[in-house]
Amino acid sequence: MKFGKPELHQLPVPDIVSLGAYADQLQREAEARGERLPPPIRLQIGEPNFRTPEHIRQAAIDSIAGEVQTYGPASGWPWLRELLAEKIVRVNGYTVGPENIAISMGGTGGLLASLLATINPGDEVLISDPCWPIYLPQLQIAGAVPVTYPLDPANEWLPVIEQLEQRVTPRTRMLMINSPGNPTGAVFPRRVMAELLAFAQRHDLYLLSDECYDQIIFEGEHVSPASLLSRQEFEDGRFIGIYTFSKTYAMTGWRIGYVVAGARLTKTIVDVLNANLTNISTPVQRAAAAALTGPQDCVVEMRESYRRRRDLVVEQLKEFGRYSYTPHGAFYTLINVSGRHGESRGGRQFALDLISASNVTVTPGHGFGSVSDEYVRISLAATEEELIMGVKAICQLADRPSSFP
Numbered sequence: 001m002k003f004g005k006p007e008l009h010q011l012p013v014p015d016i017v018s019l020g021a022y023a024d025q026l027q028r029e030a031e032a033r034g035e036r037l038p039p040p041i042r043l044q045i046g047e048p049n050f051r052t053p054e055h056i057r058q059a060a061i062d063s064i065a066g067e068v069q070t071y072g073p074a075s076g077w078p079w080l081r082e083l084l085a086e087k088i089v090r091v092n093g094y095t096v097g098p099e100n101i102a103i104s105m106g107g108t109g110g111l112l113a114s115l116l117a118t119i120n121p122g123d124e125v126l127i128s129d130p131c132w133p134i135y136l137p138q139l140q141i142a143g144a145v146p147v148t149y150p151l152d153p154a155n156e157w158l159p160v161i162e163q164l165e166q167r168v169t170p171r172t173r174m175l176m177i178n179s180p181g182n183p184t185g186a187v188f189p190r191r192v193m194a195e196l197l198a199f200a201q202r203h204d205l206y207l208l209s210d211e212c213y214d215q216i217i218f219e220g221e222h223v224s225p226a227s228l229l230s231r232q233e234f235e236d237g238r239f240i241g242i243y244t245f246s247k248t249y250a251m252t253g254w255r256i257g258y259v260v261a262g263a264r265l266t267k268t269i270v271d272v273l274n275a276n277l278t279n280i281s282t283p284v285q286r287a288a289a290a291a292l293t294g295p296q297d298c299v300v301e302m303r304e305s306y307r308r309r310r311d312l313v314v315e316q317l318k319e320f321g322r323y324s325y326t327p328h329g330a331f332y333t334l335i336n337v338s339g340r341h342g343e344s345r346g347g348r349q350f351a352l353d354l355i356s357a358s359n360v361t362v363t364p365g366h367g368f369g370s371v372s373d374e375y376v377r378i379s380l381a382a383t384e385e386e387l388i389m390g391v392k393a394i395c396q397l398a399d400r401p402s403s404f405p
Contacts (some may be wrong), residue, residue: 024039042386123174175208187329249298337398
């Protein structure tokens with residue numbers, strides 16, 4: 001199926017699945033030769049390595065056992081949207097009602113529904129380089145033209161307004177931002193967020209804020225752009241917030257997220273969700289409600305675990321002379337693997353060589369954008385032992401001549 005040009009399969013998405021499959025293939029080939037290799041150290045996967053907390057799982061089980069499983073509202077059950085309105089106030093710092101919230105199939109589903117509700121074919125959308133690569137096929141499906149603005153590690157991967165001003169045109173309709181960021185781990189300070197909001201308002205743009213890591217902050221604070229708006233500005237404006245249970249509560253496979261916007265815009269987004277998936281299942285929504293109302297120790301424990309792992313990785317990178325910045329949120333870091341004398345290595349070939357040499361999988365930076373081509377992304381959702389071994393292998397390979405087979 002084609003959605004214009006290029007075809008979706010030609011877009012530069014990370015080799016997360018294919019590299020994992022390659023590592024598995026090498027395992028099988030070794031076993032066929034009578035060799036035993038240790039399991040691959042998988043640092044490419046962008047999901048928590050914790051199990052969904054028990055009280056959340058139990059809520060879904062209780063729903064299946066005790067509730068009739070019928071269709072539900074396309075926007076989500078009112079009891080869950082009311083709880084989410086309370087969470088937005090508590091965590092994100094702005095006031096909404098249930099009418100401002102729509103439940104989606106993960107944050108990914110919320111993103112696509114929001115784009116389809118706001119973007120017309122040929123509209124330009126400003127996205128960062130690097131960025132989460134699924135933005136690109138989603139923009140293509142919506143008929144949008146992505147216009148990238150570069151992020152600089154020397155500036156802690158933060159956007160610069162002058163770069164945005166150089167790229168805005170009369171066809172620009174939306175600015176997409178992501179803080180804490182994937183793949184960088186950058187957390188936008190309040191000053192930067194205020195500048196981005198002012199830029200969007202100045203050019204009458206939708207501001208889509210992907211905040212799926214909003215509760216995984218190591219330093220600083222999470223600032224939602226909507227917290228800088230009055231209630232009337234929020235309702236009259238063009239803010240769209242994207243949130244998910246996936247990262248905060250280790251619920252990636254449950255596929256539940258939510259969109260927050262002014263009531264009129266939310267209604268349009270709900271129309272798109274209704275046409276796309278009808279509704280999210282009730283047991284999953286009950287599990288989400290249990291996540292919000294149950295003990296929050298799990299959130300703190302997971303976040304602190306990621307922080308310890310972040311500190312461990314940063315310390316290692318400094319020891320190997322590969323340190324370039326400190327991620328302040330999410331659970332990723334980009335590692336520069338260019339040669340010591342500036343020679344180009346190419347992230348994908350490096351990732352393949354790393355599997356062959358050390359049985360470690362990482363995500364090549366080129367899938368996130370051209371700026372990160374000389375980088376690989378690792379996930380902190382691994383054990384400390386795996387991170388120690390994996391980062392050591394990355395740095396040692398990066399220090400070898402680029403002709404290493």
